[in-house]
Amino acid sequence: MNTLSYGLLSLLAQSSFSGYDLMLRIQPFWPAKHSQIYPLLAKLEQGDYISVELVTQRDKPDKKVYSLTGKGRDALKDWFDQPTADPALRDEMMLKVFCMSYAKPASARKMLADRLAFHEEQRKKYESKLVELKARADWPAAGLPKPSHPLFGAYLLTHKAIMSNETNTEWCRWALSLLPAED
Amino acid sequence: MNTLSYGLLSLLAQSSFSGYDLMLRIQPFWPAKHSQIYPLLAKLEQGDYISVELVTQRDKPDKKVYSLTGKGRDALKDWFDQPTADPALRDEMMLKVFCMSYAKPASARKMLADRLAFHEEQRKKYESKLVELKARADWPAAGLPKPSHPLFGAYLLTHKAIMSNETNTEWCRWALSLLPAED
DNA sequence: TTTATATATGTAAATATAGACATATAGAAC
DNA sequence: GTTCTATATGTCTATATTTACATATATAAA
Incomplete structure (x- = not known):
């Protein structure tokens, strides 16, 4: 469970999102490519921190929508009480x-x-x-x-x-x- | 030649520095550990972008002081005219x-x-x-x-x-x- | 109709970065 | 004297991140 993993859980605490959505939404705070996001989501799902649901769409390709589980919620709460790393700017x-x-x-x-x-x-x-x-x-x-x-x-x-x-x-x-x- | 390499050359354009100094000074703009800096400096020296001089000290351990070469200066000027990446903040x-x-x-x-x-x-x-x-x-x-x-x-x-x-x-x-x- | 773009998901390989292991000198504090 | 911190340099391994390779659907534009 690295920072990006917690970041994904954090976004999912607000609402359920697809991997693609999560990738777009996390950019301003923790830049990451889809090639990093998708495998992490699979791991988080394997670890039962999140659950998946396949959603078929008419106007767009089908997607997988992820939701926070109880275990994910608990992990998030524990994370909040751990020391927070200083911001890292690379410019x-x-x-x-x-x-x-x-x-x-x-x-x-x-x-x-x-x-x-x-x-x-x-x-x-x-x-x-x-x-x-x-x-x-x-x-x-x-x-x-x-x-x-x-x-x-x-x-x-x-x-x-x-x-x-x-x-x-x-x-x-x-x-x-x-x-x-x-x- | 990645961004960190150019960053080191950029600092050396102002004045000569030891690897340790460069490591400390580059932190606010491009965080990097000494384990990343020292090998890069060796490469840059091999590539003739910088030159080294061993400086003995009385009150502190001896150090290697790096200086920008003509080739390094040229590389720096070329870099300046290439497109600049957007800033990346991870917080x-x-x-x-x-x-x-x-x-x-x-x-x-x-x-x-x-x-x-x-x-x-x-x-x-x-x-x-x-x-x-x-x-x-x-x-x-x-x-x-x-x-x-x-x-x-x-x-x-x-x-x-x-x-x-x-x-x-x-x-x-x-x-x-x-x-x-x-x- | 072909082309481009946004949406959507995935893997493999290369590179960048962090963490751990290692060593050494000198000053200050205890 | 021992311990701590700052200075100083290096390597090795693990992890994080990017780039490239791959595929597919739907819409809009040319």
Whole structure:
């Protein structure tokens, strides 16, 4: 049971999902390819942490929908009380920034402009997600969601993503403002 | 030549470092253990991207100091013009937040409080680094550093780290404010 | 009709990363 | 003197992760 396994269980605590869905949804927090997800789901199912159900679809290929079992729920609760690893960020851009004085000004500007666009796009994505979340969750219009609500975690994380992307956007703009506008 | 290799070259573009130093300095941008760094440095030296010099020390064990070669410098410049991978964040805490409605309130509070302390500590660390950097770099007291300055990249990255840690601190406080103060 | 894309699931091989094992020097604390 | 920590370098094994290979269905576009 590694971190990715617990991550899959964590997503399944909110709702049942297919392997494909889980793969898409876990990306922002723990990037993983489908080739890593599918074998893990098979193991988790063998270990009785999750159960499977084949769902036939008309407009799309059939899928396997996974659900958390009682044993999975227990594993999740135990996991929560264990020490949490520090976040690990791997960013090629930051490594490039180190030797930016070596780069052609045009290259540096392009790199930062690309990253700026990335963060602006991400921010939009998560703001849509927040609207969608509010519609689904129907917590008090004026008030705040309660920690007991199943979507409370998703609400916190969506806000976190928006805040991070705003800050990173701001940094990109600032960095670009320090570079000469032309070669 | 993977990303970590370029990262090591990137650090060596600023100044010569020992393997141990490189290992410590690359952590914030590309976490790696010494067991990964040392063999890579041997490969890079074999490939003539870097050169080694044995330096004897009185107060500490002797060390190997690596320097960027002409070939290394060229590789670095080529790398800069290649497309940059998106940042990859892996954070166990975020996965735990998903299923926070399942956790004991005390566990959730502790997790967020620990993370808050982590970001506050990191912020202090990078603020000290910024002071140190300004002392070393001696750019115009009132003005801003020039992109051609060897420490320009480090200056940008230190600011980025401070900004990110501030935002994450703010998020932790906000999340804690939504949780009940007692069980 | 062929082509592309999204959905959907799987395996095999290569690479990257972490953890354990190993050794050694010097300073500080006890 | 013993123990702990930081510095310093290395290897070996296990695990995690990516890339490539494989297949299939349904929709939309060209």
